[in-house]
Amino acid sequence: MKSAAPLRLSIIATFSAVAALLLTATPALPAPLLAAPGQNCAQPGRDRVSGSWARVMLQADAVRALEDGGGTRVAVLSTGVDRGQPQLDDRVLAGADTVDNAGGADQDCTGTGTQVAGVVSGRPDGGDGDAAGLSPGATILPVRVMPDDPAGSEPTPGTLARGILTAVQADADVVVVAAPLYQDDPALESAVETALAQDVVIVAAAGDRGSRDDGNPDPYPASYPGVLGVGAIDQNGRIAPGSQFGKYVDLVAPGVAVPTLQTGRGVVEAGGTAIAAGFAGAAAALLRARDPGLSPAEVTRRLIATASPAPTGPAFGAGVVSPYAALTARLVDTDARDLPALEPAAIPDDTAETRRRSIAVTAAVITAALVTALLLVAAAIRRRTWRPGLPPRLHAPPEPVEPGPPIMLLDTPPATRPSAASRP
Structure with missing residues (x-):
């Protein structure tokens, strides 16, 4: 009888070989599933x-014939912007990173910031013209306010407040906040007030928690005064799934299946209120390039006043942003304004005319009163002498005389009739 040990060793060796073969033949899992957040x-x-x-919908080709946003600087507060994207070429600055406070933000692992920058300033040069931005002449200032994370991430009050102040210090004309906070914060509110006071337009996404399950919380900075809050719509003009609703929504813009630039290269279809805010931010940049003297309040008012009509409700705000109408419209401020200084005209001396009109009016009133009195007296006299009249007697023709009864020829005259005594 053979020993069992060599048999066990042979079996173990066989299983080891099979396992090695299976590991070699099995394809490796995709790297993203094994990668750590941020990679x-x-x-x-x-x-x-x-x-x-x-x-x-936004008449981008007609808009480009009027203005391309050249000379403006748009800060994109998101995950950074890929400076190497061919259709952004040399129009992406180094920017700043407020998450790690290390270096710039001209790289974008997740891709959200690059997608927003694409609808703002993407160019068709060397790529897909359908993914070109609305304001291709604008320069992009990337500011990272949220970490790269495949599962999604949000800014913190500190990173977002510092990001806004960084954009102000870097001479941004427009700030696009791609992701909101869901809690009020004094530092963030102060940063917004500083930006507005420094002549910076702030455009903020309304957020994507508008479903019943998410509760539609108030987004910040969209809820602050002076900030242009933007919701998202689809191809049919309906509110995009999840787009939030409330008084903080000033406008809506495309935000479903929108072609835009992808980090690295190429084009993707993206959506959400971040993309919608990018379109509104591009419209603000066009206005500032067209008329640099416009204040943030005037830019916001112009965009709201020229919005295309949309269904009423807290999700649509004033309607769909219309950059073409905003560039071509000439609005008149409804605030009270003093008239130009003119010499007042002399008051004509119309005393005689006034006296004549007064006499004529008085005579007309007296005549009307007399006529009314005479009519009333005549009516009273008529009521006093009135008697009800009898109806006229109808003419009755004479009645015809009826003929008498016929004479009975067979009757005996009364004189020749026998008397009762002579009858037997």
């Missing part, structure tokens, strides 16, 4: 996307 970078996009309903 799960988005893949490059497609080379082309057929058509862009957002560009058609």
Whole structure:
């Protein structure tokens, strides 16, 4: 009988070989599933996307014939912006990182900031024209206020407040806040007030927690006075799923399946109120390029006043942002204004005319009163002498005389009749 030990060793060796073969033959799991947060970078996009309903809705080609936003600087507060994206070429500055406070923000692992920058300032040069931005002449100032995380991330009150102040110090004309906070914070409110006082337009996403399960919490800084809050709509003009609603929504813009630039290269279809805020921020940049003297309040008022009509309700605000109407409209401030200094005209001497009119009016009133009195007296006399009249007697024709009874020829005359005594 053979020993069992060599048999066990042979079995173990066989299983080890099979396991090694299986491990070699089994494909490795995708790197993103094994990567740590912050290393799960988005893949490059497609080379082309057929058509862009957002560009058609916003009349992007007609807008570009009027203004391209050149000379303006738009700060994108998000996950950074990829400076190497070919369609952004040399228009992305180094920016700043308020999360780690280390270096710039001209790289974007997650891709959200690059997508927002794409609808602001993407160019069709060397790529897909359907993904070009609304304000291709604008320069992008990337400010990282939220960490790269494949599961999603949000800014903190500190990173967002510092991001706004950093944009102000870097001479931004427009600040686009791609992701809101859901708690009020004094430091954030103070940063917003500082930006507005320094002539910076702030455009903020209304947030994507508008579903019943998410509770539609108040977003900040969109809820602060002076900030342009933006919701998202789809191709049919309906509110995008999750787009929040409330008094903080001033406008809506495309935010579903919008072709835009992807980090690295290529094009993707993205959505959400961050994309919608990017379109509104681009419209603000166009206005500032067209008329640099406009204050943040005037820019906001112009965009709201020229919005395209949309269904009423707290989710739509004033309607759909219309950059073409905003660039071509000439609005008149409804505030009271003093008239130009003119010499007052002399008051004509119309005393005689006034006396004549007074006499004529008095005579007309007296005549009307006399006529009314005479009519009343005549009516009273008529009521006093009135008697009810009898109806006229109708003419009755004479009644015809009826003929007498016929004479009975067979009757005996009374004189020749026998008497009762002579009858037997």
